[in-house]
Amino acid sequence: MTTDQREQEVLRRIERARGRPARLRDERITLAHGAGGKASRTLVEAVFLAAFHNPLLAPLEDQAVCEAGGARLAFTTDSYVVSPLFFPGGDIGDLAVNGTVNDLAMSGARPLYLSAGFILEEGFPVADLTRIVGSMARAAAGAGVRIVTGDTKVVERGKADGCYVTTAGVGVVEHSFELGASRARPGDVVLVSGPIGDHGTTVLLARGELGIEGDVESDTAPLAGLVSGLLDACGAGVRCLRDATRGGVATVLNEVARDSGVGVVLDEGAVPVRPQVRGAAEILGIDPLYIACEGRMVAVVEAGRADAALAALRGDPLGRGAAVIGRVVADPAPLVVCRTEFGGTRIVDVLVGDPLPRIC
């Protein structure tokens, strides 16, 4: 066997090892379990999926699409622990509404109703709570949803960090397309709806720990309208939609590659990233592909519908910066690889540890 062949054999063995069901070895929860990468996935599969196992949960999409009374309902929930609570371009309130609206929207559902649960720390200023709730009300109005039920709990000082918000949402699926991370096929194209990494970078800089300042705002926004425009334009040509939140575009594409058993080739130069975000990421040694967005989505679309998809996205103010960033290939599955601007190739792997906790 030549060295190259031996290397390939080792790589195949590694992919087999990676394909096996995850085993949770940790005795305690660490911050890595909440980071949206490999450790989060392991925790979800080994603890939650193992206990709750059912066919609606099993695909681990951002939402479940359930049948009830003849209607197809999308249902989702998400908790928000972002620090700081207020940051340029938004706060925990609009994040909590838009995040849940977007999780519903990615199934192509029309979001309808939200719940809101608050965990408040003793001593938390009422003025801050009022401000957060005000943003939630505005965000809900903007997204065309109503917050129809809720809950409040207060814990002793030191037992929480100010304010945590949990929202759940219900929407109705009025189309008959099947969308999902397992539906990508070789030849499909990958689009992103705008510049990536704005939200994560904003929150990171807003913490003020790094001593860097940047003129960048969170991109938090409701994407249901953008999705409906895309589905109108491309119909069944849309394979999969995901909002690129925790773990960023890289994490979404790795999920698509794994669930569809395909490879993804990204063109690094085509990925839209604002110069401020690129600069901050460069200084911090973080790849923008892994930085959270709160108002951007990744769309995998049949090759023949790529132009229509791009036009539909760009026709919406929230998708003006949309771009085709890569395509789906048969091999090397299930890897995401990237043609670098420098003319080389590298893997864009699943995130292992997150240097940026509490980004949403």
Added chain:
Amino acid sequence: MRYVDEYRDAGKARALAASIAALAEPDRTYTFMEVCGGHTHTIYKHGIEDHLPDNVHLVHGPGCPVCVIPMGRVDDAIHIAMRPDVVMTTFGDMMRVPGGSSSFLDAKAAGADIRMVYSPLDALRIARANPDKRVVFMAIGFETTAPSTAVTVLRAAAEGLENFSVFCNHVTIIPAVKAILDSPDQRLDGFLGPGHVSTVIGCRPYEFIASVHGKPLVVAGFEPLDILQSVHMLLRQLAEGRSVVENQYARVVPWDGNPKALGALGRVMELRPHFEWRGLGFISHSALRLRDAYAAYDAERIFDVPGVRVADPKACQCGEVLKGVLKPWQCKVFGTACTPETPIGTCMVSSEGACAAYYNFGRFSRIEVREATRT
């Protein structure tokens, strides 16, 4: 992003790649070691190997600060961190480094107050803000970061700050390179010298590598074009039968280094008689500790550390990888038992570690990718 993009130009890369290919004699192979983990990271992140001919190999050296920390030192640091009166501060890279039984990440989950900082001065700030706590900075790194630790100690001393100390694990690059050169299984043709270390120590300390060992060394910058140009300079030296130290990174690295930084370093720290390196074993005069005058800031002396030596796991071949004898994928446990999620060896932890860089960025079949991207 000016000043960066110009060093990442694909057109210039192709031109350099062509002259590299022209310089490399087809009937021989070239093996160059990039000493610094920062180079390893750049090489994989930008896919630089795609621009090199098949007979020019880059092997990864010992210059990854996290990778060379032996398990016993991690255990000692965790021992200190677990004290209820201690706040341990560390660079993010250290969080997942495995000790004999656990890592900082585990210790933090078990109740230790461990905080990530971006600079030792952040640790000093934490010490000022928490006078009832004893704040320890886990100092790691080569001559690049050692001066900033020294300056921090000087500042703490000037302020009379009594609750700050340093757990010093600073190491020096030259003895490690010497150890590699003396190792019987090395087959290197030249070195890419560590750019950041050289901003402090300058280029002179490498001269023995070229004169005594007859291996050319080019101090290299960290942008992808820097690396390609440095490879080109090494090949040119070999083609011309020369063996000298050259400075590709002259825009940053002065030939004589940074006397101010060296001065601060010399005031605060001195060489240890010997220090254990992960995978390389004990190397004499290869690490730094605080001088007696600064004993009050030396966590090793303030706290009772066990100082137990923990043998590297048997299966782990970090030493061979750090010496460039094995490529990461040739290690027996690479990618199966040892992964970035559950690292056995330190090379798999830091993004500058050879194994982590290869696993995260380079673990793919170039043949398949070539097929896939052919349109």
